[in-house]
Amino acid sequence: MFGFLKKSVKPEPAAEPARAAEPAAAPAAVEALQDTAAAPVAKRSWTERLKAGLSRTRQQLGGGLASLFGLRKIDEDLLEELEATLLMADCGVEATHHLLGELRKRWKRDKLETADQLQKALAEELHAILAPLEQPLDVSGHMPYIIMIAGVNGSGKTTSIGKLAKYFQSQGKSVLLAAGDTFRAAAREQLTTWGERNNVTVIAQDGGDSAAVIFDAINAAKARRIDVVLADTAGRLPTQLHLMEEIAKVRRVIAKADPSGPHEVLLVLDANIGQNALAQVKAFDSAIGVTGLVVTKLDGTAKGGVIAAIARQFPRPLRFIGVGEGIDDLQPFHAREFVDALFEPLPGSGADGAA
Template identity: 75%
Template sequence: MFSFFKKSGGDEAAQKNAQQNAQAPEPASEAPASSWFGRLKAGLSRTRQQLGALGDPISGLFSRRKIDEELLEELETTLLMADCGVEATTALLTELRRRWKTDKLESGEQLQEALAEALHNLLAPLQAPLVVSGHKPFIIMLAGVNGAGKTTSIGKLARHFQSQGKSVLLAAGDTFRAAAREQLMEWGRRNDVTVIAQESGDPAAVAFDAIAAAKARSIDIVLIDTAGRLPTQLNLMEEIAKVRRVIQKAEPSGPHEVLLVLDANIGQNALAQLKAFDAAIGVTGLVITKLDGTAKGGVIAAIARTHPKPLRYIGVGEGIEDLQAFEAREFVHALFGQAN
């Protein structure tokens, strides 16, 4: 049996709990310690330290006065360690060598500026904000392995779209992971958003029912959670492909966006996940999470070079505002510790 959960609905006890939740202070992680750019800059500190970027407290490659082949080879190793991948690293070093010769670069500062420009040019094609006009409801299907931050990202996206004046409905299609439904329901309560869920059963049926409910209620955005799975679990990958087919039956034009959520901490494994999910469900956009100080931001360069997909959003923490649209220039500035 399908249930409809909404923060403003329910019996007297539920209303009392909702009031208590509304009056209770937000968790510490919800409070932004600084601006978005400041949090992004802090989140990329590990990669910046590896590069030894100018302005960073750790003296590194760019502090040298002279550019030579030894320096470029060390930079190549550093980029590989930052998860840029072989192809992206090779492309960046080829461009730097060209600039070194043609522009007669001499100092580490000039080399850093050339690298920042080359990296921006590599990442710029990924900058493509998600446009949710043209369909009502606009159906967004989200996929990703367990632990990538998929369900949390759905809650943040719900708040993001609400801030744009959109009505949102959530579908708890992750019937595989324990507590996934309850986690999404909590996000629904916090955002005052309806959640369509089943106690157990077919996730495709949850998606179908959610779309029907959204049409009946004239909802703008439907966010459909799916069970996390590894690309090697072929039976589960087929299940998520089935969810996509059922969405198309419920709304022939949908899904209008298929977002893959990737954990920035997994490095080059993100590429393997992207390729596998893209083959199964046709990924149209990415969400990269956990750029929170431990991740290596270079994986975005690897994606841009080998399997480019629009990078719709990046996340730097657990706070509700810690998921924002990706901007290539802003990302590069944060990576090198520059002012935005």
């Protein structure tokens, strides 16, 4: 699954000086992350968690893509079923037609006979679509490396920032968080609590101007020689043009604080919104120049095909995907393991080779 930029505007002075936020009561989302991170249980590998997370996608599709295949012969009925399944999986019309067109060519050219052979061909074609999105984020080129993070309310943006901070810490990087979502107190409290419990500095204000908070955070990161700045921004709907202009202002102010920044503009997308994700990518890209994506909540009722739709219609590097609530359940995107997980048979489906 715009262009309303006006002249550069300097941020208004903050209502009070930006400061490292005080400890706050832990919101439920942060408590869940902390409990998961602290639980002394054997962790499953990322591949296992990815397959488990995408199992709901396969269930949502009536047993998943794998249920279509087996020893049955390839015919037009099978191709029609496959087309419907891909559309249900939020692949979108353009990506679905591309995949079916390539499969028809291979069916004739390679003399494919069984549905299992068609499944292998589909996996290869899907991987070919997704592979260009696999571009890991390299934060070594600047200090601080400034990552501006945007998304609509409810996309999982603030929680993703906490997970990203933990990820970069695991890479040996120092991290500073800028609580630029000054319109939503819960977002500030969430980042504050995460920062206090994990020894990550959080620059925040009670209210005030988002751009001013992030401006101060970048200067603080420079003074402290921080490796990575994660700058939260207020949730925006693409249809709220005046609010999209405000987030464009934040981008301009970041460039004033550091002429080379922002070095990455990440858009967080909720996989459950399906084809609406495309509209969000286009709108935010027009306003702030999206350089990478984070797709969250693939473990819900989401149908992971929206990634194929994005790849065909508005490709942007897919930096990270999320398949759970745990602190480590946001990881870099790898096309091959994602495709393999999509085709993993459901237990007891009869497609896993069991007798």
